[in-house]
Amino acid sequence: MRGSSPVARLLWTGLLLVTIPVGAQVKTGALTSSLSGNIAPGYTADFGNMTGSDHSWALGGQATYAGSYYNPNFLSFNATVFLNQSRANSDYQSISNASGVNLTSNIFGGSHFPGSVTYSKAYNSEGNYAVPGLANYVTHGNNDTFGVNWSENLPEAPSVSASFETGSSQYSVYGTNDQGSSAFHAVNLHSGYRVAGFNMGAYFTDGAGHSLIPEIVSGAAATEIHSSNSAEGFNVTHLLPMKGSIAGGVNRTGWNSDYLGTSSTGTVDLFNVTAEVHPTAKLGASASLNYSDNLAGQLIQSVVAAGGAAPGANSNDTSNSLDLLGTVSYTAMTALQTSAFAERRTQSFLGENYGVDSFGGNATYSHKLLDGTFNAALGVSDNTSAQSGDNSLGFSTTENYSTQVEGWHVTGSFSYAQNVQTLLVTYMNSFFNYSGTVRRRWGMFNLSAGAGAARTALTEQAGASNSSQSYNASLGYGAWINATGSYSKAGGQALETGTGLVPVPVPVPVLPSGLVSLYGGDSFSFGLSSSPVKKLTLNASYAKSISNTTSGLSSGSATSANENNEFNSLIQYQFRKLYFNSGYSRLEQGFSGSSTGPEVLSSFYIGVSRWFNFF
Numbered sequence: 001m002r003g004s005s006p007v008a009r010l011l012w013t014g015l016l017l018v019t020i021p022v023g024a025q026v027k028t029g030a031l032t033s034s035l036s037g038n039i040a041p042g043y044t045a046d047f048g049n050m051t052g053s054d055h056s057w058a059l060g061g062q063a064t065y066a067g068s069y070y071n072p073n074f075l076s077f078n079a080t081v082f083l084n085q086s087r088a089n090s091d092y093q094s095i096s097n098a099s100g101v102n103l104t105s106n107i108f109g110g111s112h113f114p115g116s117v118t119y120s121k122a123y124n125s126e127g128n129y130a131v132p133g134l135a136n137y138v139t140h141g142n143n144d145t146f147g148v149n150w151s152e153n154l155p156e157a158p159s160v161s162a163s164f165e166t167g168s169s170q171y172s173v174y175g176t177n178d179q180g181s182s183a184f185h186a187v188n189l190h191s192g193y194r195v196a197g198f199n200m201g202a203y204f205t206d207g208a209g210h211s212l213i214p215e216i217v218s219g220a221a222a223t224e225i226h227s228s229n230s231a232e233g234f235n236v237t238h239l240l241p242m243k244g245s246i247a248g249g250v251n252r253t254g255w256n257s258d259y260l261g262t263s264s265t266g267t268v269d270l271f272n273v274t275a276e277v278h279p280t281a282k283l284g285a286s287a288s289l290n291y292s293d294n295l296a297g298q299l300i301q302s303v304v305a306a307g308g309a310a311p312g313a314n315s316n317d318t319s320n321s322l323d324l325l326g327t328v329s330y331t332a333m334t335a336l337q338t339s340a341f342a343e344r345r346t347q348s349f350l351g352e353n354y355g356v357d358s359f360g361g362n363a364t365y366s367h368k369l370l371d372g373t374f375n376a377a378l379g380v381s382d383n384t385s386a387q388s389g390d391n392s393l394g395f396s397t398t399e400n401y402s403t404q405v406e407g408w409h410v411t412g413s414f415s416y417a418q419n420v421q422t423l424l425v426t427y428m429n430s431f432f433n434y435s436g437t438v439r440r441r442w443g444m445f446n447l448s449a450g451a452g453a454a455r456t457a458l459t460e461q462a463g464a465s466n467s468s469q470s471y472n473a474s475l476g477y478g479a480w481i482n483a484t485g486s487y488s489k490a491g492g493q494a495l496e497t498g499t500g501l502v503p504v505p506v507p508v509p510v511l512p513s514g515l516v517s518l519y520g521g522d523s524f525s526f527g528l529s530s531s532p533v534k535k536l537t538l539n540a541s542y543a544k545s546i547s548n549t550t551s552g553l554s555s556g557s558a559t560s561a562n563e564n565n566e567f568n569s570l571i572q573y574q575f576r577k578l579y580f581n582s583g584y585s586r587l588e589q590g591f592s593g594s595s596t597g598p599e600v601l602s603s604f605y606i607g608v609s610r611w612f613n614f615f
Contacts, residue, residue: 033067035614042089042581042607044097049600058097060084061609073110079103086585089570089605095585096140096603098125115150127171129180129214130500133468133490135523135545135564138589139180141171158193175589175599178214182498185209199237206230211307211498225498226258227304244277255297255304268297284329295319295349298423302505307497308515321347337364345425346386355386356425360394372403372410383419383428392428394419412436422458423506431456444478466492466503479531491520496551521547521562535574542567560593582606 027033040061047053062082069075084097100122107115121144128136145167152160168183186207193200208228233251240246254267269292276286292298296319322345329339343358360381367374381394396417403410416432435452450472457465468490476482494501494517504516523545530538545564565588573580583605590598 030070031067032069033065033615035063035065036612037061037063037614038579038609038611040084040089040581040607040609042605042609044084044086044089044607045604046096047602050596051601058084058607060089060097060607071110073108075105075107076109077103077105086583086603086605089581089583089607095126095138095587095601096124099123100125112153112155113151114153115148117149118145118147120145127169128500129171129173130502131490131519131521131545131547131549132466132492132494132501132503133470133488134519134521134547135488135525135543136500137562138174138564138566138587139171140174141169143167143169143171158191161188161190163188173214173589173591174587174601175591175596176214176594177596178594179212180214180498181210181212183210197238200235202232202234204230204232209307209498213496213498223259223496225308227256229253229255229301229304240275240277242277242279244275246273246275248273253301255301257300257304264300266294266297266300268292268294268301282331285327286329287326288324290321290323292321295321295347295424299506299511303495303511306495306502306505307499308495308502319347319349321345321349335366338362345421347425349424349426353387354425356383356421357386358383358394358421369401370403371405372401375400381419381421383421392419394421394428396420407442408438408440410436410438427458429456429458444480446476447474449473466490481528481530484527485525487522487524489522491518493517494519501549518550519547521545523547523564537570537572539571540567540569558593560591562589562591563598564589577610579609579611580607581609 038061039059041057041059043055044058045053045055060083062080062085064078064080066076066078068077080102082101083099085099086095086097101120103117103119105117107117121142123142124140125143127139127141127143129139130136145165147163147165149163150161164185164187166183166185168181170179170181172179184207187205189204191202206228207230209226211225213223213225231251231253233249235247235249237245237247249270249272251270252267253270254265256265257263270290272288272290274286274288276284278284324344325341326343327339327341329337331337338361340361341359344355345358346353346355348354358381360379362377362379364377365375375398377396377398379394379396383392383394384390394417396415398413398415400413401411412435414432414434418430419428420430422429431454433452433454435450437448437450439446439448441447451470453467453469455465455467468488470486470488472484472486474482474484493504495504495511495515496517501517501519504511523543525541525543527541528539532538543564543566545562547562548559549562550559565586567586568583569585570583571581584603586600586602588598588600
């Protein structure tokens with residue numbers, strides 16, 4: 001080794017270390033356990049335009065310790081620790097070196113009192129800030145979760161289950177100086193019991209969350225959202241004559257949300273009951289009643305549940321809703337099911353009373369067609385406003401078909417709807433979506449392709465639409481080569497949360513426009529993989545996304561043009577128990593709304609690893 005470089009000497013030292021045999025022990029008293037993992041010394045280098053470059057000899061890998069005490073049904077456990085892992089040398093999703101631990105354990109699994117505990121923590125790991133239908137923004141930071149579950153399942157006694165979960169994350173967005181974070185905790189209790197033919201259940205949940213939305217997303221200084229929610233309820237079911245049943249429930253939910261110093265709080269009480277009978281094998285009938293004492297509160301809760309806030313929405317005004325529905329169904333033949341319905345909906349909202357009477361029917365058909373299977377559903381409704389007398393015709397249809405023709409596997413689906421009722425009787429929804437796939441194999445050669453699109457919008461509200469398109473294809477020849485490609489386009493209205501943009505859950509006229517963001521863009525990706533010789537694996541992928549976001553629809557809104565480029569490659573060769581790895585990752589991400597330019601970060605790795613079953 002005389003005359004060799006320090007890096008080369010360290011490399012040979014690492015090779016010798018990972019080939020040294022290790023002693024093993026399988027059982028100690030009542031403890032049965034195993035330890036396995038890999039040790040991976042190697043050379044790593046990181047460099048970028050916003051961070052100083054560094055290179056070093058690093059020791060990485062992972063270890064998994066698993067086993068049981070006395071009996072697996074008494075106590076079982078699994079603990080995995082990983083150190084200095086990145087996409088340049090492993091499957092861990094981090095362009096930087098990530099380290100962490102994942103723990104799971106189960107106790108009393110074979111008894112009437114089973115329980116479990118889980119814990120995970122990751123440092124310097126890669127994350128995502130979600131954008132609907134497009135490639136996500138790349139983030140990096142730390143996160144952890146902890147959970148406990150316990151159940152009681154004694155015969156002839158009420159069942160009880162309880163759980164507690166808490167977690168948090170702190171991250172920064174590549175290409176900006178923005179910081180974001182989120183945290184949550186939740187408690188859940190459930191119980192069930194059967195007595196005198198009645199199946200009864202009760203539940204209680206309570207949780208809270210906190211989010212810090214990065215400036216690049218909110219369009220202003222980092223914005224905080226604090227929220228909490230709770231729910232409790234009781235339900236009961238019982239059998240009826242003529243193969244029927246009746247079910248009912250009472251539920252109360254509450255929330256508290258704080259956004260920019262403005263609070264929103266309230267409760268919603270829901271009551272529902274449904275009964276159904278089947279006088280004959282082909283004939284059935286059902287009736288249902290649903291009542292809410294706070295319709296405005298239901299709308300606000302949907303926003304809070306999505307991770308947002310609705311300080312401008314007022315739940316203090318009196319509002320309620322009542323829905324009465326009757327349905328008769330008839331199965332004319334095995335392949336054809338039909339039904340007819342009558343519905344009355346009344347609502348009090350924003351100081352006005354509304355009512356809608358609806359009548360209609362549905363039919364579902366399934367049949368073999370041209371060596372394939374065809375399924376179709378059709379629904380028609382006539383809706384009349386009780387106040388104005390205005391009439392609208394609702395229509396919906398869905399078709400699915402799959403077949404095989406001359407070796408080609410073909411599937412397709414299509415759905416369309418016009419004037420579909422939403423939670424508010426004053427708004428109706430229209431949408432369409434379609435998708436299709438085709439694939440074929442000729443010996444070692446295979447080909448596949450797919451496409452899909454969707455659009456949804458309020459019928460009478462201009463600009464309140466969300467749309468998406470996606471296309472994908474793959475081409476392969478055995479293990480020699482496999483190529484993939486995809487393209488997607490999406491745009492619409494979204495709600496800002498601590499973990500990403502989510503589609504707006506309520507109409508913009510109800511949700512203040514200042515809380516709604518616009519987004520739109522395109523993204524595409526390509527990938528190549530090959531195993532030209534046994535035990536050699538080659539992988540490479542590239543993805544790019546270009547998007548625009550507008551924070552808030554008010555006069556103070558901010559617009560940003562965003563771009564994301566990622567390239568990843570990995571070469572791996574196995575020689576006996578040794579794996580030689582080499583990889584390169586590069587990320588470029590920038591936002592025009594940021595005070596900094598696009599950030600470019602690269603990571604390179606070359607090293608060797610060996611897998612061990614220590615015991």
